[in-house]
Amino acid sequence: GQQVMQIPQYQHVQEGEDFTTYCNSSTTLSNIQWYKQRPGGHPVFLIQLVKSGEVKKQKRLTFQFGEAKKNSSLHITATQTTDVGTYFCAGCWDSNYQLIWGAGTKLIIKP
Amino acid sequence: EAQVTQNPRYLITVTGKKLTVTCSQNMNHEYMSWYRQDPGLGLRQIYYSMNVEVTDKGDVPEGYKVSRKEKRNFPLILESPSPNQTSLYFCASSLWWRDTEAFFGQGTRLTVV
Numbered sequence: 001g002q003q004v005m006q007i008p009q010y011q012h013v014q015e016g017e018d019f020t021t022y023c024n025s026s027t028t029l030s031n032i033q034w035y036k037q038r039p040g041g042h043p044v045f046l047i048q049l050v051k052s053g054e055v056k057k058q059k060r061l062t063f064q065f066g067e068a069k070k071n072s073s074l075h076i077t078a079t080q081t082t083d084v085g086t087y088f089c090a091g092c093w094d095s096n097y098q099l100i101w102g103a104g105t106k107l108i109i110k111p
Numbered sequence: 112e113a114q115v116t117q118n119p120r121y122l123i124t125v126t127g128k129k130l131t132v133t134c135s136q137n138m139n140h141e142y143m144s145w146y147r148q149d150p151g152l153g154l155r156q157i158y159y160s161m162n163v164e165v166t167d168k169g170d171v172p173e174g175y176k177v178s179r180k181e182k183r184n185f186p187l188i189l190e191s192p193s194p195n196q197t198s199l200y201f202c203a204s205s206l207w208w209r210d211t212e213a214f215f216g217q218g219t220r221l222t223v224v
Contacts, residue, residue, distance in 0.1 A: 001170070009151065031210060042201060043154070045212035088153060090213075097161060097208045098144075098169060103153040 002027060004091045006102025014110050019076040021105035023089035030092045032072045033099065034063060038085040046074075046087075076107075084109055113138045117202050117216030124192055124223055132187045132219050134202030142208045143185040144169065145177065147198040148218075154201065160185055161208060192223040 006023045013019055023032065031050040035043040047056055049065035049072060056063045060083075062075045076083055086106045090099040115136045124130055136143065144159035146169075156169030160179040174196055176188040185204075189196060202216040 006153070033212065035213075042215040042218050043203075043213075044215070048210070048212065050210070090154075092209045097167070098156055098159060099208075099213065100156075100170075101146075101154040103151060 002091065002093055002096065002100050004089060004100050004102040006089055006105060008105055009103065010106045010108060012108045012110050013079050015081060016078050019079050019083070019107050020073060021087050021089075022071065022073045023091070023102050024071045025091055026070070027093065028069045029072075030069075030094045032065060032092070033090045034072075034074055035088045035090065036085050037088065037104070041085075043088060079107065079109060081109055083107055113214070115202055115204050115214050115216040117200075117219050119219060120217060121220045122222070124221070126193055126223055127191050130189050130192060130221075132189075132200060132202075132221070134185045134187065134216055135183050136185075136204040136214070137183065138204060138206075138214065139182065140204040140206050140214075141182075142206070142211075143179065143202065143204045144213075145175070145185070145187045146201045146203065147171065147196075148201060149198050157187070157200075159208070192221075194223045197221060197223050 033048045034046040037043045054065040060077045086104040088104045089102040145157040146154040158177040160166045200219045203213040205211045205213045
């Protein structure tokens with residue numbers, strides 16, 4: 001079945017450093033969504049990317065969808081303590097009725 | 112307030128004792144689903160429902176049952192829980208299965224001993 005691979009599993013950064021997480025699919029996605037889960041919380045929708053090569057920004061967050069619609073990335077510039085949590089991508093294909101989730105990348109701010 | 116409500120938040124039970132986790136949404140969403148979340152594995156879909164009386168298996172359906180008798184409710188049933196079903200469970204709803212954001216409940220932390 002379809003899978004979405006997400007790396008890295010963890011990323012430790014100093015506050016103020018940048019953070020990036022990557023998602024890859026072996027087959028072309030219909031769209032991809034990104035969610036954030038704070039510690040002890042539930043996933044919260046951030047954004048959806050649909051078009052090939054799409055780039056969207058939300059303040060310090062930049063989301064990209066690859067030209068082939070097989071990969072995506074989330075980049076956070078100058079991390080803050082409020083960014084702590086796990087970031088998930090979730091892919092959607094035309095051929096099924098599910099969102100398939102990546103394993104998530106946990107952002108940890110070093111003290 | 113638009114929300115997905117799950118109950119209970121925490122549950123400790125013994126092997127083999129049937130249990131139900133309730134899920135209700137007030138957004139008139141068509142699509143509802145159940146996930147389990149385990150460390151390092153992300154969210155894995157257990158069952159989903161496209162509409163009333165329409166349910167289908169997700170990626171990890173073994174040991175679970177669901178029903179969708181009303182649009183707003185989508186309970187998850189464990190007929191005979193086993194320790195390998197110890198996990199964090201989330202119910203989610205969305206307007207449709209694609210191109211719309213999923214709204215999640217607060218989660219149910221289940222421990223089976």
